[in-house]
Amino acid sequence: MKALRFLTAGSVDDGKSTLIGRLLFDGQAILADQLDTLERRAAGRPIDLSLLTDGLEAEREQGITIDVAYRYFATKTRKFIIADAPGHEQYTRNMVTAAAGSDAAVVLVDITKLDLTQDEVVLLPQTRRHSLLAQLLRVPSLVFAVNKIDALADPGAGFAKVKAALDKFAAAAGLNVAATVPVSALRGDNVTQPLDAAWWTGESLLQVLERLPTSTERTDAPLSLPVQYVQKDAYQSAGTGFQPRVLWGRIAHGAVKAGDTIEVLPSRQTAVVAEVRLAGEVVGSAQAGDSAGLVLDRQLDVSRGDWIVTPGSASQTKHFPATLAWLDTEAAKPGRKYWVRHGNRWVQARISAIDSVLDIHTLQPQDAHELPVNAIGRVQMEVQHELPVEPFADNRVGGALIVVDPASHRTSGALLVDVQPATSDEAW
Known part of the structure; x- marks a missing residue:
């Protein structure tokens, strides 16, 4: 079976790094010297499994994940490539990078951060944002892992409430959810072994991951x-x-x-x-x-x-509509010039219009004149030279572009072509 590439996402401190550490620890994918180092740092306390992925010094000092860390492990039936993505809003671009080539996304939901006394549980903004970004980037499968269930007196009732909120959100957003599972990354409950509880008879997280499909490119399409x-x-x-x-x-x-x-x-x-x-x-x-x-x-x-x-199969255009995930602290504004990369080609471009911005709470488009950092909007793009762009839903390569600020050289946004554009010969 082909190796599964998946990322962990969600809000900050939801336990993403700890979950990956648990998968590596239970899967015996930790080297002896790494384990010795962790045990010495623990000094008799429980091992901090998040340190297996938080490799940068700044990450260890602040107790947060900044960059994407990749780890590998295998079971008897499958190999896995894991991307640990940051939860902070300011590092959303790193999450987008990790999602772009993933077969699945495991979005962690910290149940202790949610108000379970309400009739309808309100999800955290990053939970919604990362789920929507995974959908926009065509990650084939989405798994919700409701973490820290060991901290609840009645985990079954709490999980049921959170699952209902996630199901409602997924239905409204049109998300392809493969499973919603309860876990305790710290204690190891329902991560690699099924949960021993009367209120849960479903799969463990690892069992879900072992059966997920990998993304395949279309071979029946034109070259x-x-x-x-x-x-x-x-x-x-x-x-x-x-x-x-x-x-x-x-x-x-x-x-x-x-x-x-x-x-x-x-x-x-x-x-x-x-x-x-x-x-x-x-x-x-x-x-x-x-x-x-x-x-x-x-x-x-x-x-x-x-x-x-294939001759005659591709049209070229200078104008096309796209969904833009904006990652720069300086807002995206119509008329400003940027560099965009399509495939392996760089061309100058500009946003000719911003049609709307997505309200991640209501999932409704709102009028907008600019896109602030971490916003997701629908825009009209103009490029200096004709490009053979395709709808992102049909082609993850031909339908994706990155936006780069020409002054700072920062990666400012990710463009996903919405529909097949019409050919245009208008001047730049």
């Missing part, structure tokens, strides 16, 4: 390959009659084989594929997810940032 690197061969190809260049890139969707006709964007020149290579070896074909090299039957002007597609 889409962003060129990352152009390599000049040191020999002359007998089939082409010239010293060929190999056009390398990771196939976003579709498949390619020798003899296929391809189109290069933005030039719209066409050629026939003479060879397909994987890891330097000539192969019969390659498909979505493969890092492939293509040798064409004739020399074309192709460089990093171009796209190789």
Whole structure:
């Protein structure tokens, strides 16, 4: 079974790092010297499992997670790659980075932070924000882990209330929730072993993770390959009659084989594929997810940032609507110029209009003239040169762009193309 890449998310101090530490500890994925260090630091007290992921000195000093930490462990049935994402609002960009390549998101909910005396439990803003971001970034599966149930006198009743609030939120937001499970990351309840309680007969968190599917790229779609690197061969190809260049890139969707006709964007020149290579070896074909090299039957002007597609399958545009997750402390405003990266190409861009901002509490769009930090809004984008963008729902590569501030070089936002845009030749 393919390794599952998942991230932990949620509000600050919900226990994300401790949960990962528990998975590593119970899964015997901790080296002996690491365990010795933790035991010495504990000095007879319970081991602080969060230190297994909080690797930066600033993280250990402040007791918070700042950067994304990746850890690996395996069970008898599956391998896992875990991303521990920060919970603080100011580090939301790190959470977005972790979510972009994940197969699942485990959103922790600290039950001790919620008012269980209310008829309807009110969820924390970061719980809602991280869940919505995971949905926007097309993370296939979402798991809610209700943490710290060991701190309640009646954990069954408390969990039932929180689950009802999560179910209502998920239904309103259209979230694909694979499971909602109670856990105690500190004590280990229902993390790797099922909970021994009359009020819970469901799976443990690990059992849920072991059955979740991994994301797969579409192989039945037209070819889409962003060129990352152009390599000049040191020999002359007998089939082409010239010293060929190999056009390398990771196939976003579709498949390619020798003899296929391809189109290069933005030039719209066409050629026939003479060879397909994987890891330097000539192969019969390659498909979505493969890092492939293509040798064409004739020399074309192709460089990093171009796209190789099935002829006629992709349109190019300078204008498109998108969902923008804004990550910069300086608000996003219409008219200001930014750099955007699409695939492996950088172009200048600007926000021509902000249509709305999402209220994460009501899940309703609100009128807005700017997007503050951590806001999620719908915008209209203009780029200086035509790009072959696609709806993000169809293509996670062709439908995603990052926004960079040209002065500070900070990553300012994540753009997700909403719908198939119309081709436009208007001037920049």
